[in-house]
Amino acid sequence: MSFVVLFSTTSFAITKHFCGDTLIDASVFSKVSTCGMESKQDTSVTISGCTIVKKDCCKDEQLLIDGQDGVQFQIDHISFNQELFIASFIYTYLNLFKDLDKKVSNYSTYKPPLVIKEIFKIDETYLI
Numbered sequence: 001m002s003f004v005v006l007f008s009t010t011s012f013a014i015t016k017h018f019c020g021d022t023l024i025d026a027s028v029f030s031k032v033s034t035c036g037m038e039s040k041q042d043t044s045v046t047i048s049g050c051t052i053v054k055k056d057c058c059k060d061e062q063l064l065i066d067g068q069d070g071v072q073f074q075i076d077h078i079s080f081n082q083e084l085f086i087a088s089f090i091y092t093y094l095n096l097f098k099d100l101d102k103k104v105s106n107y108s109t110y111k112p113p114l115v116i117k118e119i120f121k122i123d124e125t126y127l128i
Contacts, residue, residue, distance in 0.1 A: 009067040016061045034058065 017024045019035040026032065037058055078086075 009069075011067040012065055014063040014065070016063075017058065018061065019058050032060065 012028060014026065014028055015032045016026045017032040017034055019037055024033070024035045035058060
């Protein structure tokens with residue numbers, strides 16, 4: 001139960017680096033490595049009053065997975081039915097393993113039947 005609470009409240013981000021349509025690197029906790037083709041400076045060119053902007057072929061995508069924030073257990077708001085369930089569960093769990101140390105044989109009064117005929121010899125077949 002504690003693992004379920006831990007993993008449902010954990011938030012993390014998955015970062016991906018694409019060069020064109022090809023996935024270069026994906027990372028969960030660290031920085032993604034790049035392909036080295038991304039532009040580091042402004043790629044706009046002005047020719048006779050027109051501005052031409054060169055698009056970068058690389059892009060980064062980030063997928064954020066948020067955990068739950070509302071997992072708080074408050075004991076002062078437990079109803080009577082919940083108290084009854086918790087008390088019953090604890091009582092039955094503690095008494096579940098109480099008598100396991102005694103070795104009780106259910107077949108102690110059982111006596112096996114006497115062997116009159118050897119049945120396996122009656123059904124045997126021999127190839128000659």
